[in-house]
Amino acid sequence: MANNEKFEEVIIIDSDDDDLEVTHYATPTASNRFSGVKHGANTPIKSEQSRTLLSGSSSAVKIQPVDSDEEDANDGELAYKKFKERKSLKRKQTAAATRKAKIPRGDPIVGRIKKEKPTARPKRPLKQWGELSSEDELMENTLPGYLKTRRSQFDRRYEHLKDHGLKLPPTYENVDFSDDERLEELQERPVFPVNTRKQEYKDIELPYSMGIIPAPVAQWLRQYQVEGVAFLHELFVYQKGGVLGDDMGLGKTIQVIAFLTAVYGKTGDERDAKRMRKMRRSDDSTWYPRTLIVCPGTLISNWRAEFARWGWWHVESYHGENKDLALDAAKSGRVEILITTYTTYMNNKDAVNMIEWDCVIADECHKIKERKSGTTQSMNEINALCRIGLTGTAIQNKYEELWTLLNWTNPGVLGPVSTWRAQISEPLKIGQSHDATLSELSRARRTAKKLVENLLPQFFIRRMKSLIADQLPKKIDRVVFCPLTETQAEAYENFLDSDIVDYIKTSTEPCECGSNRKSGWCCRRLIPGRDPPTWQSYVFPAINVLQKLSNHLAILIPQGIDPKEKQEKDRDYLELALPEQWEDLYRSRDSIVNYANPEFCGKWKVLRKLLKWWHANGDKVLIFSHSVRLLKMLQMLFHHTSYNVSYLDGSMSLDDRTKAVDEFNADSRQFVFLISTKAGGVGLNITSANKVVVVDPNWNPSYDLQAQDRAYRIGQLRDVEVFRLISAGTIEEIVYARQIYKQQQANIGYNASSERRYFKGVQEKSDQKGEIFGLKNFFGYQNTNIVFRDIVNRTNVAESRAGVHVVDIDLKADEEGYDYDRPMKFEDEAMSQLAAMICGEDEKKDKPSANLPTPHKHDPVQAILASAGVEYTHLNNEVIGSSRVEEDLSRRAELAPNDTTGDRQVFMSSQPFSQPVGEPVRFKYHPPEGVIRRQFCSMARRFGYTDATEFALVVEGMTQAQRRACLDKWYRERREILLSADQNTPGEEWSKDETDPKEEMDVKDEWIKDEKGPESQDL
Structure with a gap:
């Protein structure tokens, strides 16, 4: 050839x-x-x-x-010089072609006034032969x-x-x-x-x-x-x-x-x-x-x-x-x-x-x-x-x-x-x-x-850190959902009720004029009294305002050193958020009193208690935030305490950054290191610290993960605890949920893992916004509700009701191998652990299992978080990854024939208004509150508890895996009762339920008296 x-x-x-x-x-x-x-x-x-x-x-x-x-x-x-001159050559060719173009003829009639033609949208130029498309x-x-x-x-x-x-x-x-x-x-x-x-x-x-x-x-x-x-x-x-x-x-x-x-x-x-x-x-x-x-x-x-x-x-x-x-x-x-x-x-x-x-x-x-x-x-x-x-x-x-x-x-x-x-x-x-x-x-x-x-x-x-697990200590990545203060919540809701957010939220709804167009491109295209008037100009600024309000209210207060135009914009947003207080706050805009006001930041109440505990224990702390202004506020606050503070952000030279890191590592008296997430997330080795706090989540999960690895790396001698602070019910929950979504997509791309399917939404799909995509999800406030907890709970229930006979016990599914020939082995072991924990068997008291959760009241960190008003936390590694149920569903889907059943949703039984053909029972995810309470009391009785409050505390201390195991066993038994209802009398059906109606009422009364009842929603 x-x-x-x-x-x-x-x-x-x-x-x-x-x-x-x-x-x-x-x-x-x-x-x-x-x-x-x-x-x-x-x-x-x-x-x-x-x-x-x-x-x-x-x-x-x-x-x-x-x-x-x-x-x-x-x-x-x-060849390189020829490449450099390509643009100059193209310009010369274009100029030559223009000179050869025919000059348009003038109007032969003198004095004629030309009629003005309506301005038309300029035509898109035709693509010339050889011109590159975006693809x-x-x-x-x-x-x-x-x-x-x-x-x-x-x-x-x-x-x-x-x-x-x-x-x-x-x-x-x-x-x-x-x-x-x-x-x-x-x-x-x-x-x-x-x-x-x-x-x-x-x-x-x-x-x-x-x-x-x-x-x-x-x-x-x-x-x-x-x-x-x-x-x-x-x-x-x-x-x-x-x-x-x-x-x-x-x-x-x-x-x-x-x-x-x-x-x-x-x-x-x-x-x-x-x-x-x-x-x-x-x-x-x-x-x-x-x-x-x-x-x-x-x-x-x-x-x-x-x-x-x-x-x-x-x-x-x-x-x-x-x-x-x-x-x-x-x-x-x-x-x-x-x-x-x-x-x-x-x-x-x-x-x-x-x-x-x-x-x-x-x-x-x-x-x-x-x-x-x-x-x-x-x-x-x-x-x-x-x-x-x-x-x-x-x-x-x-x-x-x-x-x-x-x-x-x-x-x-x-x-x-x-x-x-x-x-x-x-x-x-x-x-x-x-x-x-x-x-x-x-x-x-x-x-x-x-x-x-x-x-x-x-x-x-690609290889994972599990290869060097023998060289690394433990890491706990805890996500803490912090409640807003009353002032924060008021400001957050006030801003959501503003005309700006209203125009943004309703922009995709059909216009009321009946034009069959979306309102944001029809009658509600312009916001009256705003400059600029288009609602699109306020989308990203409004999101930014919500993030500031979720973080620390003082960030929204204009700074005296800012340009006048920026101060005016920030002042307008502050007025929308706090119409009755904004003038006083604006007059004292550079006062440290605003930074230290505990009503301006729910996270500060949590962080302050944690810092006090860590300082007493001799720990060293890294605090990351993508808001440089928040870091400077914290730096000013810490200067009025006994804490020794180091600082690093993107405005510092490379030499100054290196010097700050070296001093923090070498000086045991340095307690807190304030670091900008973007500037300090790469290339720093700060293994002298063993506590990491990520104050605000980033849209890109890699920033928060890289921040953790400044301390959790080879050379670290102590266990590392990471605390991610999320403001409950706010846009920060959406940001964190998007992090989970992206981490799952990455794991699928790297390892083809069968990630748990939490979210209904699909990225870049306008008709599948779900819970975490779209403007309406961004501009909503759930008040005391924790959105991500509900999403996780829904998935737990959906998996438990999917009819799969493999129970998810250990989230680290592949560490010890999965024995497909003995699928019930894991269920038996998990339920025996759960029974031992709940029933308190005598023979287990002297042999505590390392896999059992620490009771809430014996965990000092949990006690600190509870005292600060935190109602819900979870471990990030328990949310990311696969489950036994999802693996089994995925395996069955791969082996399924290509027939009409392929159009049926995998989690059909978790959909509230669908009745699959051939399915004798339809389960409902959102039953009435009375049914929830009754079933929870039945579960308490089923697992050997007569006090529903005590059972609720045990549930709160469970891991996600143990909760799913508990749910799966419960729903399997309930399913058997429901499926056999057509063949038994009502009396026979009740005989299969271990909860006697009278005893259940007693437990229910105890439940109603206790204020901790709603915590059962964590299950």
């Missing part, structure tokens, strides 16, 4: 629903070892198995020849010419030279090192304390990429890190891209340095300091790698420190005043590693891309998750074929973000984003709805498995 002929590879994903077509050129790549595909020296790189993405069938691959008359590429620098963005045909040239050169070289055309480590056979005569005396790196765990001292060969991790480095790597190094090095030698998506704290930086050690052919001793200089002097044509690292500015010093610890490297920073000198050194081959920031690269990309980088490392690469952002567009032009991304949060908000990251590493390989959206994003989102049908759930679970098992392993590798 001719050398100038190339292939186009068409990969068709075998799916029962639709075909997913992915096209890219059939260039050589490594067969991913993690998918079980190997290749030897003489084996074609692209095997049938590796070409199939989501399909396990090799028959899905079609290879078609495409003619090409491409000549040998010019020099890379000339073509970031595809391989949009790459700069210098990248296309480099790719074609590498492909031709590999085609002619096979393995010798790969990017193999430099050879030093002809290089003389004077140190070779004293190898035993050479110093090696890294050096760690003697008692540090290490592996056998020996080189580790990477057989699929012909690299070596030298013994001085290899001895300190764990097995999963060796696998990560092998994955990265294989990508490098074939000049492909990929993402190392390990969870935070697993040593992604160390894996990259070990990988680069293999790339440069280093040995981990003093000779490595001389390799670059000797190779440069040996021959001008000798290839020696050049690597660019792009990262957030806070991580530059961390990278430099790690390179110094793990070897001898020539590292420079392209950032700050002397950045041009560093770039000149890189151009002349006097730098091995050049480190820069995303902003610096974007502002100087033309200069940086003059160098042909052999590898680019994008640390925290979720910075380029947005397809249309300037950072992403600039990074797409980076002059490197091997692009490696590092992130622990590849999916933060939606599945399209994962496409953007993977497409950056291998442009065009996954096809356009529209294909990804139709074949992956949409099925996964729809199938995760609480109201999903059997067919939708089936398609979602099958799509997730194909994505995780067939597609991702070629470009993406």
Whole structure:
């Protein structure tokens, strides 16, 4: 076959629903070892198995020849200059075409007055031939010419030279090192304390990429890190891209340095300091790698420190005043590693891309998750074929973000984003709805498995913190739903009753004029007396106001240092929220009295009590907030206490941030560290703290998770407690629920896990807003009700009533394996634990189980929270994840035949007004309050309690798993009673219920007398 002929590879994903077509050129790549595909020296790189993405069938691959008359590429620098001049050339062509345009003729009649034509909407210009649509963005045909040239050169070289055309480590056979005569005396790196765990001292060969991790480095790597190094090095030698998506704290930086050690052919001793200089002097044509690292500015010093610890490297920073000198050194081959920031690269990309980088490392690469952002567009032009991304949060908000990251590493390989959206994003989102049908759930679970098992392993590798569980203490992630104060609640409701919010909430309702248009685009398009008048102008400001009111009322009070225009806007919002108090508050707007007012912040009542307890116990606390103003308010308050306080936000220089962290870690007297969530969520090691408080939830769950990992990481010696403070009934509950939704979507994308389906809403579906999407949900207030508790309870009941014979006992479903042959074993064990806890059996008193919940009255933290008015808390890890019931439902959905039953909702029995065909019993989720009380009293009696209040306290101390187990057993027994009702007399039916009517009335009377009765809703 001719050398100038190339292939186009068409990969068709075998799916029962639709075909997913992915096209890219059939260039050589490594067969991913993690998918079980190997290749030897003489084996074609692209095997049938590796070409199939989501399909396990090799028959899905079609290879078609495409003619090409491409000549040998010019020099890379000339190609780059041609790319730079493309816009100038296009402007010249447009100007020439305009000059040739025909000049319109004037009106031949003098004095005629032209009639004014009504202004028409300007026509959208027709797309010219060759112009890119939005779906073509970031595809391989949009790459700069210098990248296309480099790719074609590498492909031709590999085609002619096979393995010798790969990017193999430099050879030093002809290089003389004077140190070779004293190898035993050479110093090696890294050096760690003697008692540090290490592996056998020996080189580790990477057989699929012909690299070596030298013994001085290899001895300190764990097995999963060796696998990560092998994955990265294989990508490098074939000049492909990929993402190392390990969870935070697993040593992604160390894996990259070990990988680069293999790339440069280093040995981990003093000779490595001389390799670059000797190779440069040996021959001008000798290839020696050049690597660019792009990262957030806070991580530059961390990278430099790690390179110094793990070897001898020539590292420079392209950032700050002397950045041009560093770039000149890189151009002349006097730098091995050049480190820069995303902003610096974007502002100087033309200069940086003059160098042909052999590898680019994008640390925290979720910075380029947005397809249309300037950072992403600039990074797409980076002059490197091997692009490696590092992130622990590849999916933060939606599945399209994962496409953007993977497409950056291998442009065009996954096809356009529209294909990804139709074949992956949409099925996964729809199938995760609480109201999903059997067919939708089936398609979602099958799509997730194909994505995780067939597609991702070629470009993406991710491991979890469970791999280093033996090195980490425990972490408790507690979500605390704090009640608003009376003043806060009044201000919140007043603002919701304002004309601004009313216009926003009713904007999507049909207009009352009968025009069949939505009111927000008809008669209620403009808000009278407002400037600007359109309701759309107030959506985000109104959401911001609600978040401020949920957090601390004083944040809404204008500051004297703010610009006049901002003060006027804030004053208007303050007047809407507190029409009777706003004038007094505005006059004293900079007074510390407003900050310390306990009626302005329900969270402060909780936080103040917790801080007092922690200070007495010698703990150290990190307090995170995305509101810098709130942090400054807290800083001012703490200055009037005995607490020693540190502070960090985005306005501080990198050196000042590092200094603040070092001082807090070194000084045991420092008690509280106030940190901006965005500025301090990445790159900080603050293991001296063991308590973390997230004052306000962020729309992006990764910010809150990264904040926790500042303390919970390798090096932490104490158990870590995290407290997320959520204002109950407010918009913060919606924000937190959206976090749960996004975390679940990410887990599905990473692991194909069968996440519990809490929410009816589907992201970006206008007809499926559910409980957490849409403006009406944002602008509602539940007063004393806790929205998320109701959502969790509804799901518990729905799962218990689904008719599944597998009971969810342990949320960590896969830790000890699931024995499908003995599904009742888990139920028996859980119910025996529950019975022992409730009934207080004598033989169990001397052998307390570690799995039993701590009673509420014996937990000091729970006592503190209760004294502050907190009615509901839960552990985040109990909400995230799968359940036995959901796993069984998902498994059955995958195996279900494609018939008419596929249109039936999986949780049909939890829908209040539906009666499935063939279902003899219809359950109702919202029974009358009297029925709830009677059934709860029956449950108390069933589990051996005559006092419903005592049983309510026990229920409050249960975990989510134990509550679901209790509910499942109860509803199974009740179901048997109801189903047998047609065959038994009323007297016989009552005989099956262990609660005697008279005894039940006694229990009920006791229940009514007690004020803690409503806590049964937590069940």
